[in-house]
Amino acid sequence: MQLFYTPDIDPTLSQYFLSEEESKHAVRVLRLNVGDAVTLIDGKGGLYKAEIKDAHPKRTILQINSVTQQFNKRNHYLHIAIAPTKNLDRVEWFLEKATEIGIDEITLIICQRSERKEAKAERLNKIITSAIKQSIKAYHPVLNAPVNLAQFIKQPFDGQKFIAHCDEGEKASLAQSILKQNRYLILIGPEGDFTPAEVDAALQSGYKAITLGESRLRTETAALEACFEVNFLNR
């Protein structure tokens, strides 16, 4: 299946022009011809079946044959706020894998023990886009700009809020905590974990402490474990 990500498409259109870059890719790399079937995803739940009307290397014209809205819409909403890892590769693979498994929103949070304070959104978004194409997802997860944890936990969120940390104290599992088909926001700390003061501040702001099992997990593995558990528990 040849799949293109076309965020500017509109369900009322009967024709669509691929961008210059995508046209070149379609005609020169994929060698698509008139009549070939292609699939478009808009990142907002729309999946379009189309065929090539004019295989122009700069301005390929597609005829839209059908539109499916809310394609494979998941029955819950998952927002993971993760401290970017020192080695950004680790966040990159988390984004790829979480997109494959199922996630809606990601925020990079800067914590007291964060060694990395920034990350280039453009590159990270490219990884997400590539993963939605690879796994045929019609929803494009939203990546928010990095924000300080202290500021982030004050933002309102309509749903269940959790903080996964490794310190002692009363913690429940996600299986014990989540209401099904709900909205979830989960905080994942940096290498070295959240400070006790950060955990306290999150608890004060209505976050509930959770454990992700007995294993000591790296930041990105913990985030993926949370993503896996939420999707699994909502099957």
Next chain:
Amino acid sequence: MQLFYTPDIDPTLSQYFLSEEESKHAVRVLRLNVGDAVTLIDGKGGLYKAEIKDAHPKRTILQINSVTQQFNKRNHYLHIAIAPTKNLDRVEWFLEKATEIGIDEITLIICQRSERKEAKAERLNKIITSAIKQSIKAYHPVLNAPVNLAQFIKQPFDGQKFIAHCDEGEKASLAQSILKQNRYLILIGPEGDFTPAEVDAALQSGYKAITLGESRLRTETAALEACFEVNFLNR
């Protein structure tokens, strides 16, 4: 915690000599001194608490203070047989993450659609060793040499055998299929999946077809999903 992987240690010993490489690392890099506490893992379930008696840069002497056998032994046995990915990075990260989450044995299987037919065991084992140290696991997962799928599925296995594939046909989930606290062997195919003939051969050999959910997952993500599910279902 300073942790060393010492597969040749023996629970009857009261003293242990670190290898030349580990001695150098302990004394020159970690700058450990007489009296400093260290932890040793033998990869077979033994976790040793020790202290430095002589911080020699080539032949550091440790005094063993206590031994725990079957440290954090898991309540099940998981063997995943995975086709190595074209880009070996992807198998490498699977090994790292699966070790963190919990796995006992990995076999690389060569399938009809495998583009990659080999992988250097030494490098892959180093990744596993590094992951057990990072996540404080006393058991070192075993990595078997690559083997052809046709040959592999004829080997006996005392436990439940599954094949995860994407073709049509009757498939159950792991949640519906596994007996808890059991031994499991799960086959994960290459990019492009198993061929129908390979699936048939596995079914003939007593493997049961399973699905890992609705998402289209990459080879290494599917293998990690299987690892997540087995560990989660055995909590």
